[in-house]
């Protein structure tokens with residue numbers, strides 16, 4: 263099976279979730295024996311269709327432009343058995359780069375009018391065109407974000423060249439967060455499996471699709487975490503790319519935000535087979551307390567104090583946030599008695615162990 267995979271994401275270097283998903287799909291297709299070529303539209307020169315209809319009149323089937331579409335992509339597309347269109351979702355549809363490409367497929371259509379079985383007028387195809395797979399990712403957490411796009415794609419579909427699969431992954435930006443390492447692996451494994459299934463049987467099983475679409479968190483949590491992230495980007499004066507390249511950490515401004523973020527940095531395995539309680543008594547900007555019930559599989563955040571925490575940290579709120587965001591050295595601040603720890607100090611060190 264000959265496949266061309268056309269990627270319209272402008273982002274590169276691990277930042278593009280479209281590319282990440284596409285690479286897994288292609289990996290699976292190649293493993294199943296397909297010959298797949300990836301075409302990144304960001305490297306190509308594709309002019310806009312100028313609506314001259316030269317390809318329908320003076321030179322039937324031939325576009326007037328001389329660019330990467332006419333020289334390379336169109337010929338490869340007509341020879342392919344399957345085309346994968348991979349696009350980020352922009353404004354509920356394909357991005358403009360993919361849309362520009364789609365308009366340039368006009369030479370594949372004849373100008374004549376025919377009527378289908380429902381009495382609807384249409385233009386017949388000039389020659390064989392490949393079946394299609396559409397892959398898209400988006401930022402919002404709900405799968406319904408793709409509804410308009412899916413309806414639109416159906417309106418583009420012809421029975422001679424059906425869409426065999428729509429692979430849509432919502433909440434794609436969160437996928438690469440270290441909180442979801444296991445889920446990311448499962449989503450990418452499932453996407454690779456989808457590639458194998460498409461080559462083997464021409465469709466994706468329900469089970470594989472539901473693994474691809476698995477939710478990461480509820481929309482309320484998504485919004486809270488997202489807002490802390492964007493506020494941190496703005497406060498640091500960095501782009502999203504720079505935030506990740508500099509290894510920055512989102513900063514909590516309130517105890518509630520801290521309770522939401524903190525569990526993600528804790529080595530919960532340090533709790534062993536039991537439960538440990540880690541409490542913070544903050545001072546300075548706020549005098550609130552909170553504590554975390556930690557077992558190896560779960561961390562529950564609670565407001566207020568616990569009577570018998572295994573570890574109690576008393577710290578100025580802003581100082582502790584400086585330590586969390588690597589702006590202050592936790593060990594140095596401890597030696598200088600800027601905060602205190604009571605209880606099991608070695609347990610605390612284990613709980614805070616990085617990359618455990």
Ligand SMILES: Cc1cc2nc3c(=O)[nH]c(=O)nc-3n(C[C@H](O)[C@H](O)[C@H](O)COP(=O)(O)O)c2cc1C
Nearest residue numbers: 271273278279280350351352353354399400401402
């Ligand atoms: C101009 C623009 C429009 C977007 N529109 C939507 C949208 O309608 N719905 C959505 O959930 N995400 C939207 N997003 C977010 C992208 O879909 C998301 O960041 C995705 O990961 C981008 O794909 P990439 O990682 O391959 O670049 C938009 C992003 C941009 C830059």
